[in-house]
Amino acid sequence: MNCTEFLSKLTDYFDGQIDPALLAEVKEHLGTCHHCEVVVDTTRKTIDVYRGASSYEFPEELSNRLRAAVMERCRTSGKLPDIELRASSKQSGQ
Amino acid sequence: MDVQTSPIANEPLDPFEDAVAAEPQAEIHPDVALVERAKAGDTAAFEQLVQQYERQIFRTAQHITQNREDAEDITQDVFFKAFQKLDQFQGNSKFSTWLVRIAVNESLMRLRKRKTSKTVSMDQDVETEEGSIPRDFAEWRPNPEQNYSQSELAEILRKTIAGLPPGFRTVFTLRDIENLSTEETASALGLSVPAVKSRLLRARLQLRERLSRYFRQNNEASK
Numbered sequence: 001m002n003c004t005e006f007l008s009k010l011t012d013y014f015d016g017q018i019d020p021a022l023l024a025e026v027k028e029h030l031g032t033c034h035h036c037e038v039v040v041d042t043t044r045k046t047i048d049v050y051r052g053a054s055s056y057e058f059p060e061e062l063s064n065r066l067r068a069a070v071m072e073r074c075r076t077s078g079k080l081p082d083i084e085l086r087a088s089s090k091q092s093g094q
Numbered sequence: 095m096d097v098q099t100s101p102i103a104n105e106p107l108d109p110f111e112d113a114v115a116a117e118p119q120a121e122i123h124p125d126v127a128l129v130e131r132a133k134a135g136d137t138a139a140f141e142q143l144v145q146q147y148e149r150q151i152f153r154t155a156q157h158i159t160q161n162r163e164d165a166e167d168i169t170q171d172v173f174f175k176a177f178q179k180l181d182q183f184q185g186n187s188k189f190s191t192w193l194v195r196i197a198v199n200e201s202l203m204r205l206r207k208r209k210t211s212k213t214v215s216m217d218q219d220v221e222t223e224e225g226s227i228p229r230d231f232a233e234w235r236p237n238p239e240q241n242y243s244q245s246e247l248a249e250i251l252r253k254t255i256a257g258l259p260p261g262f263r264t265v266f267t268l269r270d271i272e273n274l275s276t277e278e279t280a281s282a283l284g285l286s287v288p289a290v291k292s293r294l295l296r297a298r299l300q301l302r303e304r305l306s307r308y309f310r311q312n313n314e315a316s317k
Contacts, residue, residue, distance in 0.1 A: 074140065
């Protein structure tokens with residue numbers, strides 16, 4: 001396996017979706033190619049640092065405000081009363 | 095309703111279409127019951143769905159648009175549109191994937207509107223070979239992120255991901271930050287699984303190259 005072939009398998013390697021025979025080839029290449037070893041280490045770190053970073057703030061105030069706005073739009077959309085009517089009709093057996 | 099062109103895939107894509115071949119059938123998700131209740135007029139059930147997914151939708155929109163105000167507007171629009179189209183959700187995909195698909199479309203449309211004559215199509219973005227071949231083979235310091243304060247690190251990560259083409263940034267966001275599976279990401283974007291894998295590889299490699307400037311050993315760009 002050369003570096004280009006290795007790169008083509010990198011996504012499957014990271015995602016653990018690689019068959020055992022190919023995995024052995026990948027590991028063999030990694031054992032002999034320092035550049036690819038660095039690429040693997042630093043790409044994995046790239047993913048980890050993004051996953052571990054605190055995500056964009058989503059304070060409770062924003063959550064409450066967005067949810068209130070969504071529900072208000074839903075209520076005034078004209079659709080909800082129809083749905084509620086349908087539901088109440090079901091409940092009354094009509 | 096107009097059939098939109100997916101900014102990602104350049105294929106006709108109706109974000110409300112709930113026919114997802116790429117996502118494997120699973121056990122019935124608890125959300126399905128909430129959706130059914132919401133369809134029957136139970137507003138509390140719909141509000142519960144909003145509460146469950148508003149953070150994910152907001153984060154996804156902010157990652158793609160890189161703009162907080164846009165993300166707030168998009169989050170509202172996504173849930174309102176989902177509410178309006180609730181009857182079209184048949185449970186063939188996860189409700190969250192369906193929402194993400196709407197969010198991605200709304201976010202990319204917002205980006206298109208924001209750009210003017212400098213618009214570069216997503217297809218050109220994905221056809222570029224930039225970053226598909228590693229060039230930087232420097233090792234990174236151990237725990238390099240610890241050399242920066244939380245706010246400095248957040249700014250580095252924000253600037254770095256903002257430099258990716260939107261098509262790559264979206265795939266990376268869904269797959270690596272939001273932890274959607276490859277199949278779910280493909281479903282949300284209207285892409286094939288191989289296309290997701292290809293874009294994910296390039297996104298990861300491009301981010302790696304850009305972060306290396308800050309994280310490499312003996313690095314002059316860092317403190």
